[in-house]
Amino acid sequence: xxxxNLTPLLEVRDLQVAYGAIHAVKGIDLHIGSGELVAxxxxxxxxxxxxxxxxxxxxxxxxxxxxxxxxxxxNIAAHRRVAMGIALVPEGRGVFAxxxxxENLLMGAYSRNDRHEITTDLERMCALFPRLAERRGQLAGTxxxxxxQMVAMAxxxxxxxxxxxxxxxxxxxxPLMVQKIFETIRDIAALGMSILLVEQNARLALQAASRxxxxxxxxxxxSGASGELLGSDAVQxxxxxx
Amino acid sequence: MLxxxxxxxxxxxxxxxWLLLGALLLLPFVTDALLGRGWVRIADFAMLYIMLALGxxxxxxxxxxxxxxxxxxxxxxxxxxxxxxxxxLALAFPSLFPGGVHLPFWIVLPLxxxxxxxxxxxxxxxTLRLRGDYLAIVTLGFGEIIRIFLNxxxxxxxxxxxxxxxxxxxPIKVADVSLNASQEIFGITLPSVHLYFYLFLAFTALVIFxxxxxxxxxxxxxxxxxxxxxxxxxxxxxxxxxxxxxxxxMGAMFGxxxxxxxxxxxxxxxxxxxxxxxxxxxxxxxxxxxxGNIAGVILGGVLLALLPEVLRHSVxxxxxxxxxxxxxxxxxxxxxxxxxALIAMMLYRPAGLWPSRVRRRELDTDEAAETV
Numbered sequence: 001x002x003x004x005n006l007t008p009l010l011e012v013r014d015l016q017v018a019y020g021a022i023h024a025v026k027g028i029d030l031h032i033g034s035g036e037l038v039a040x041x042x043x044x045x046x047x048x049x050x051x052x053x054x055x056x057x058x059x060x061x062x063x064x065x066x067x068x069x070x071x072x073x074x075n076i077a078a079h080r081r082v083a084m085g086i087a088l089v090p091e092g093r094g095v096f097a098x099x100x101x102x103e104n105l106l107m108g109a110y111s112r113n114d115r116h117e118i119t120t121d122l123e124r125m126c127a128l129f130p131r132l133a134e135r136r137g138q139l140a141g142t143x144x145x146x147x148x149q150m151v152a153m154a155x156x157x158x159x160x161x162x163x164x165x166x167x168x169x170x171x172x173x174x175p176l177m178v179q180k181i182f183e184t185i186r187d188i189a190a191l192g193m194s195i196l197l198v199e200q201n202a203r204l205a206l207q208a209a210s211r212x213x214x215x216x217x218x219x220x221x222x223s224g225a226s227g228e229l230l231g232s233d234a235v236q237x238x239x240x241x242x
Numbered sequence: 243m244l245x246x247x248x249x250x251x252x253x254x255x256x257x258x259x260w261l262l263l264g265a266l267l268l269l270p271f272v273t274d275a276l277l278g279r280g281w282v283r284i285a286d287f288a289m290l291y292i293m294l295a296l297g298x299x300x301x302x303x304x305x306x307x308x309x310x311x312x313x314x315x316x317x318x319x320x321x322x323x324x325x326x327x328x329x330x331l332a333l334a335f336p337s338l339f340p341g342g343v344h345l346p347f348w349i350v351l352p353l354x355x356x357x358x359x360x361x362x363x364x365x366x367x368x369t370l371r372l373r374g375d376y377l378a379i380v381t382l383g384f385g386e387i388i389r390i391f392l393n394x395x396x397x398x399x400x401x402x403x404x405x406x407x408x409x410x411x412x413p414i415k416v417a418d419v420s421l422n423a424s425q426e427i428f429g430i431t432l433p434s435v436h437l438y439f440y441l442f443l444a445f446t447a448l449v450i451f452x453x454x455x456x457x458x459x460x461x462x463x464x465x466x467x468x469x470x471x472x473x474x475x476x477x478x479x480x481x482x483x484x485x486x487x488x489x490x491x492m493g494a495m496f497g498x499x500x501x502x503x504x505x506x507x508x509x510x511x512x513x514x515x516x517x518x519x520x521x522x523x524x525x526x527x528x529x530x531x532x533x534g535n536i537a538g539v540i541l542g543g544v545l546l547a548l549l550p551e552v553l554r555h556s557v558x559x560x561x562x563x564x565x566x567x568x569x570x571x572x573x574x575x576x577x578x579x580x581x582x583a584l585i586a587m588m589l590y591r592p593a594g595l596w597p598s599r600v601r602r603r604e605l606d607t608d609e610a611a612e613t614v
Contacts, residue, residue: 056477082479094474096467107467110460111479152474159479 007070009034009194010055010163015064017047017054024050026218027064032163032196037189039205039226040198041239042215048198049091051215052167055196056088057081068163083111087161091168093152097141101132104140104151108158118158125154128184146177153184164188165196170204182208202239206230214239266443270436281551282435286507288547289442290500293449295527295543296536297496300453302525303534304462305489306469308378310521311365311385315358315494317392317516319501322354323347324408324511325401334400347414351502358498359491361388366490370483373472385521392513407512414506416441422509438507445503449496453536456492465489526580530587532594541596550576 008031017025025047032038042048053059055066057078066073073081087108096104105125109118126133129150135143140151149169156164166185170178178201186208189195199205206212206226214222214235222234229235273281298312325331325343327350332342365384369377396404413422421437456462464485467475476482505511523546531542550572557572587595 058473058476077481078476079479079481082477088477090471090474090477094471094477096470096474098470099463099466103463107463107475107478107480110464110467155478 008032009036009069010196011065011067012055013065013067015051015054015066016062017050017059018062019050023062024218025054025061028213028215028218028220030213030220030223032194034162034194035189035192036211037185037195037197037209039202039209039212040196040215041200041202041205041212041235043200043239045217046215047218048215049167052088052091052165052196052198055165056086058088079111082159082161085160085162087156087159087164089149089152089156089164089166089169092171093145093148095140095143095148095151095155098139100137101140101143101151102136104155105132105136105158108155109160111159117160121158121160125157128157128187129154144177146173146180149173149177149181150184153181153188157188161193163194163196165198167198168200169197170199170201178204202235203230206235267440270439274433274436279433279435282433282439284548284551286435286438286442288544289439289446290504290507291524291527291547292446292540292543293500293503294497294524295531295539296449296453297493297500298524299528299534299536299539300456300465300496301489301493302528303539304457304469305465305486307486307489308374308381309490309493310378310382310518310525311388312381312493312497312524313516313518313521314365314385314388315361315497316501316504316520317388317511317513318358318361318494319354319498320505320511320515321392321402321408321501322357322498323350323502323505324411326350327412327506328408328410330403330408330410334403344412347412347502347506351499354502355495355498358501359495362490362492362494363487365494366487370486382518382521385516385518389513389516389518392516402513405513407510407514409510411505411509411511413509414438414441414503421506442503442507445499449499450536450540457536461485461488526584530584530594532597535594535596535598538594538596538598542594545595546580549580553579 011031013029014027015025015029016023016027028047028051030038030040040048040051050059054061055073057073057076057080061074068081068084068086071084073084076084096107099107102122105122106118109121112118126136131147132150132154135147140148143151153166153169169181169185173181182204185195185197189208197205197209206229209226212223212226212229213220214229216238222229222232224232230240269285270282273285294312294316297315298309301307301309301312326345327343327347329342331339365381369380372380392402393405395402396406402408413420415421416437419425421441422434424431424433425437426432464475464480467478467480468482468485472482504515527542527546528539529542530546531540532538553572553576557570557575558568561568561570591597
């Protein structure tokens, strides 16, 4: 195991999540250091989205601990976690279709009240995603899939998070757009943001991340540096078709 | 409020504003002279409906929570004033209320709004996880429960006087002047319906103002975010539980205010005024006019409140003149026309007669995309 930071920003211990009788996450451990880009890969139904939703507070764990910045998150509601710096880009983007791009971004800053800095951040988002700047008055629902993904990412960044969690950002996008989105993810990581990236596209995710976890039917079966995982036989066979 | 009014007056639209205000102030006199006093009364009812529609617009149009039992809050407001402003309680419980309650209207009004808001939370709390059709069914049930309670709570103790309803409700008084009798102001005789017209006009203006502020506020934007995607909304740091409850409560308060005014105006309430059909009618005003757009909702309210009256006054004489007898009853014709209007609207103006800016743009973009 690689330990980049001695005290991780996020530390999850023995997390279990269940939908009624169905155990979707069966006791996983993971951690993310400050400024680290970590990938969580696995096939459909492995429990990746459930894990992210639990970290964001949208689902309640059956057992286990979530420590974030030295605080126990277990009893903290989803809306308060945003103010603590945890942002989620939900699966399928979840843009507010009948609000404009600008309104979507403003909603991202809902938990903040530093008006002046919100304006500065809006300008930063326009610089980071020039496409969105052109379409700020357009309804988010009328954008292309890739542009909607950009809206979802920019909106999450507007909460000025310390930990950004992305759920399948490449889903349903054209290859060129996927490249573009991943470039942006790398750019954001280079600014020092901690990122947890959930992906089915294992190669892309591991190429961007420094470390990765492989999840299978609710449990983490492999973890390590991205290079190791990319080279490992198990990952090659299961996800990379090699 | 004053600052807002000043802004309105100093904008280029100020001329239109004064024109509208003047027209509205003259409306009861013009209506009275041209159509008769009955139509002023109809205009009074239209404003009660506008208030209801604007309240429901908060729940359905902004927060996206489909409510089919909204008339229950109107009923709660109406019965609040009926119970506290009539001799009913004194007659039903002589030992408890020997002289009757007879609380002044202006004290009951805020209390009734709060009680209605409380009922809104009561409806909202168990339905927080429900959306769309499931929520519609539960709210429909809630509306019926309230009506059935009102209908049957004359036993074991006579709280609501059952289907007979409560009569002899005190008229509304403004500064010790009863609105129930003609008043002479500056040498002009104002009949009761005119007085109520101006009172309701003031309340409607207030409701429009509050609606507008809410829509543009942080709360309004949070409601819209919940309407669009609840999961994403809570991932933005929105406390979806509290905001949904707030939407139910705010909508219910508007309904409660309207109901209290209704009870004072009518002097009589009975459960049959609060049927499911009324809930549907108010929802149709919101949808027909343009969900989420205040001007559209007002238009929908006016049209649907006037439609049955126009029919009643035109269909029978027309048939009498043509056939010498009444073949189609205006009430059944109303439902026919109404259904036809809704179908036509869904086909040709799906966003409503006067859609909100955003909905219009959305449809425009769709059309643009189709033509490309």
